[in-house]
Amino acid sequence: MREAKTAVPDRRQLMTFSVGDASYGLPIEQVLEVLNDRPLTPVPLAPRSVAGLMNLRGQVVPAIDLARRLEVAAAATGGRKQMNVVIRHGESVVSLLVDEIGDVVDVEEADFQQPPETLRGSARDLIHGAYRLEDGLLLLLDAKEILDLEGESASC
Amino acid sequence: MDEVIREFVAESRENLQRMEQELVLLETKPDDAETVADIFRTIHTIKGTCGFFEFGGLEAVAHAGESLLSKVRDRVLVPDAEVISALLALIDAVRSFLANIDATGSEGEVDTARVIERLSALEREQRQTPLDQPEEGERGGVDVSAGAREDIGATPVEENADSTPPPARQQTATNPAPGQSSVRLDVGLLDTMMGLVGELVLARNQVVEHAAHAGSPSLSAVSQRLNVVTSRLQETVMQTRMQPIDTIFGALPRLVRDTSLAGGKRVRLTLDGSDTELDRTVIEAVKDPLTHLVRNAVDHGIEAPPVRHRAGKAEEGHVHLHASHENGQVIIAISDDGAGIDSDDIRARALELGLAEEDRLSRASDSEILQLAFSPGLSTARRITNVSGRGVGLDVVRNNIERIGGSVDLTSTPGVGTTVRIRLPMTLAIIQALLVRSRGQRFAIPQLSTMELVGLDAGGASRHIEHVHAAPVFRLRGKLLPIIHLADQLGLDGDGDDGPRGAPAQGQVLVVLRANDREFGLAVDAVDETQEIVVKPLSRLLHRIPILAGTTILGDGKVALILDVAALAQRANVINERREAILSPQADGVAAPLDAREAVLLFSSPDDGRMAIPLTDVAHLHTVDPASVERAGGLEVIQYRGEILPLIRVHEALDERRRRPRRAEEEPSRSSTLFVVIYATPQRRVGLVVDRIVDIVEETLEVQRPGTRDCVAGTMVMRGRITEILDVEGLVSRMLDAEDVAAGGDV
Numbered sequence: 001m002r003e004a005k006t007a008v009p010d011r012r013q014l015m016t017f018s019v020g021d022a023s024y025g026l027p028i029e030q031v032l033e034v035l036n037d038r039p040l041t042p043v044p045l046a047p048r049s050v051a052g053l054m055n056l057r058g059q060v061v062p063a064i065d066l067a068r069r070l071e072v073a074a075a076a077t078g079g080r081k082q083m084n085v086v087i088r089h090g091e092s093v094v095s096l097l098v099d100e101i102g103d104v105v106d107v108e109e110a111d112f113q114q115p116p117e118t119l120r121g122s123a124r125d126l127i128h129g130a131y132r133l134e135d136g137l138l139l140l141l142d143a144k145e146i147l148d149l150e151g152e153s154a155s156c
Numbered sequence: 157m158d159e160v161i162r163e164f165v166a167e168s169r170e171n172l173q174r175m176e177q178e179l180v181l182l183e184t185k186p187d188d189a190e191t192v193a194d195i196f197r198t199i200h201t202i203k204g205t206c207g208f209f210e211f212g213g214l215e216a217v218a219h220a221g222e223s224l225l226s227k228v229r230d231r232v233l234v235p236d237a238e239v240i241s242a243l244l245a246l247i248d249a250v251r252s253f254l255a256n257i258d259a260t261g262s263e264g265e266v267d268t269a270r271v272i273e274r275l276s277a278l279e280r281e282q283r284q285t286p287l288d289q290p291e292e293g294e295r296g297g298v299d300v301s302a303g304a305r306e307d308i309g310a311t312p313v314e315e316n317a318d319s320t321p322p323p324a325r326q327q328t329a330t331n332p333a334p335g336q337s338s339v340r341l342d343v344g345l346l347d348t349m350m351g352l353v354g355e356l357v358l359a360r361n362q363v364v365e366h367a368a369h370a371g372s373p374s375l376s377a378v379s380q381r382l383n384v385v386t387s388r389l390q391e392t393v394m395q396t397r398m399q400p401i402d403t404i405f406g407a408l409p410r411l412v413r414d415t416s417l418a419g420g421k422r423v424r425l426t427l428d429g430s431d432t433e434l435d436r437t438v439i440e441a442v443k444d445p446l447t448h449l450v451r452n453a454v455d456h457g458i459e460a461p462p463v464r465h466r467a468g469k470a471e472e473g474h475v476h477l478h479a480s481h482e483n484g485q486v487i488i489a490i491s492d493d494g495a496g497i498d499s500d501d502i503r504a505r506a507l508e509l510g511l512a513e514e515d516r517l518s519r520a521s522d523s524e525i526l527q528l529a530f531s532p533g534l535s536t537a538r539r540i541t542n543v544s545g546r547g548v549g550l551d552v553v554r555n556n557i558e559r560i561g562g563s564v565d566l567t568s569t570p571g572v573g574t575t576v577r578i579r580l581p582m583t584l585a586i587i588q589a590l591l592v593r594s595r596g597q598r599f600a601i602p603q604l605s606t607m608e609l610v611g612l613d614a615g616g617a618s619r620h621i622e623h624v625h626a627a628p629v630f631r632l633r634g635k636l637l638p639i640i641h642l643a644d645q646l647g648l649d650g651d652g653d654d655g656p657r658g659a660p661a662q663g664q665v666l667v668v669l670r671a672n673d674r675e676f677g678l679a680v681d682a683v684d685e686t687q688e689i690v691v692k693p694l695s696r697l698l699h700r701i702p703i704l705a706g707t708t709i710l711g712d713g714k715v716a717l718i719l720d721v722a723a724l725a726q727r728a729n730v731i732n733e734r735r736e737a738i739l740s741p742q743a744d745g746v747a748a749p750l751d752a753r754e755a756v757l758l759f760s761s762p763d764d765g766r767m768a769i770p771l772t773d774v775a776h777l778h779t780v781d782p783a784s785v786e787r788a789g790g791l792e793v794i795q796y797r798g799e800i801l802p803l804i805r806v807h808e809a810l811d812e813r814r815r816r817p818r819r820a821e822e823e824p825s826r827s828s829t830l831f832v833v834i835y836a837t838p839q840r841r842v843g844l845v846v847d848r849i850v851d852i853v854e855e856t857l858e859v860q861r862p863g864t865r866d867c868v869a870g871t872m873v874m875r876g877r878i879t880e881i882l883d884v885e886g887l888v889s890r891m892l893d894a895e896d897v898a899a900g901g902d903v
Contacts, residue, residue, distance in 0.1 A: 039713075053695075054715065057355075058709065061695070094695075
């Protein structure tokens, strides 16, 4: 039984990762690769959530601190290593800094629901919706919105 | 789009370019049968091909041109200025069609009615043939003044041609065969190749750096080999992107023709070094500035024929372009033998516009003054034509050239001519850059913009730092350079204030940069080295950040940001302009009464800046024990000759200075003796507390620059130092009246 209400396919694979105490996912086809902590060059005057630029095999790729972008607290503060989820959206290649990498999970459209009402801050605009999984909610991110930094003020 | 159509567009564009040049040539040599034949061939080919593709509009206009040309070829019609102009208009129409085809695949809408009408009107008109009545002397577009041209033309002649297809026609339908050894390549492919080579260069840099530290002879040898091969590959790929500057030069004969016609000039254009090659991106970028400069040379440089005649010059002016390679750069010189630019005119204009102080202007050399011609709003053209001379132009030219890392300068001798010299990098993809550090972060500065480096050590160079209106300036061989701090500009110290700061710290390095015809000092923490870097564009996410021009990957694999020198210069200018804007209205009122030689009292401010007040209003100099200062009605006062004298601490009263954090060593001035200048006018007396009395001098008070803050009438150089002239009345009334204290009275 399926209802035709959103453009979400009935089955899809999501790359999952965690930021703070929540799990997030992106369609696997948007994810180019997952990398360990990388040296970043900070960009002065950049929007707040831009953590810096990294050298990805000769390509200069900006890294977005997902915790800052979602306005949630990262799992731990301080010199903690973060993982890179490199994604492509349109012509932009961007790395998202996350706390931990999760599994690739299969989700079914039947489990999809609108974003929980309890979401706060800018997170509401950045999240498509949620999947109910056995061990909790998986929040589906909207790559386009995440890369739209127009409204963000500079970091200093 | 169809590959065949794409080919047609590309070929037609090339042919049109050649046709344009040939038409201008034809105007001077109307008998040149070969040129006529080639022009005819071009238009015939276009007509034939577009018939095939069913581009009806294009075919119609090409047909009209072909008919007219056939009469020229058959010597029924003299290719005079009118005919040439009509054919040039035809080229424009065809180009509009081609642009549409290129963009959409169909020919689109182009209004050709007037062009066709013009062509066929000329074709119908009957004219003298050159064979019957050669009149070379009066003919020939670029050579003939507009006035003379009006008279040529409408002489009727017997109709003797019937548009029979000439023999040339059959053999001409094909294009000149392209060389067997060359191929047409998609530009996108070249760009991709360039990108890949760029990455290879980066990898090479990293390997070489690695190998240097590894201490393995075999690795060293391999890396050496890699180094050489990569460099050669890079050169080769860059060569494929090179285009001769002829792609721009080619359009100039027509430009000169049209411009000289419109201005009633006679101008001969010569081109030298057309085969000089440049990266196509540079060619694109320099096209407009160069066109503008040539137009300027014709329009403003070359005088009208009668004027030239009176000056004893040939009536025909000469514009010469010379392109050449020099030290890995390309130099383009645009010279004219026109009126030249009088540096005194520029001085006067610059003064009028307040671009610089009179003192500086009179001291500057003529060649320095000439560079001011590139300042916004400064046009010495005495008349405005429809072509150029509206006061915009040269500054835009300079901006565009500097944006791609080039530079431009101007030399001129009044009555003899003007030469503008453009210096361009051969390519934009890989540049020489100076690596600097600020707060531990590395930044790249394009080498072409850097003039010199000045170390700021404890004793020497830092002595040359002075403050003008609270902004630090560096005195370099008599010139004052505004200083900006990289760390401030980038907000690296954490607070976002982009206002002027204090002097650079010891041990910093001042990188003297030049952009927008202004030199300025950029204070950085350290300078590393010069390196060849591959420019990579800034991510779209970061496009809105000013000051950054791009990114690059350094030898150690780290990303570094490339600074945008023009944007930094603008920041430096903004600071200056803000200062100037605030006070210019005030200056008008104050400058005049000060203009006489008189005695002035010089005193210094805590940060060693100089201030002056006219001695006429100074009643007395007085030293005061700080203990005798009392407070009354919210003011500090002292008892002086039986009356109560309010005190104003000058350097605290002037707002900018107050914002500066007070340093410990300034405190003694409070605890030891106070220097008080008793200022007296018939209305009131006040005591001005100053840091230190320097001298009393005789000076002609001529404000060279309006003051930049409240209570400063202006600034001038006195005894070799920049000195602010205090507006005492303003200061007193602000300090005392504002606080509702009756001056000198019931305090």
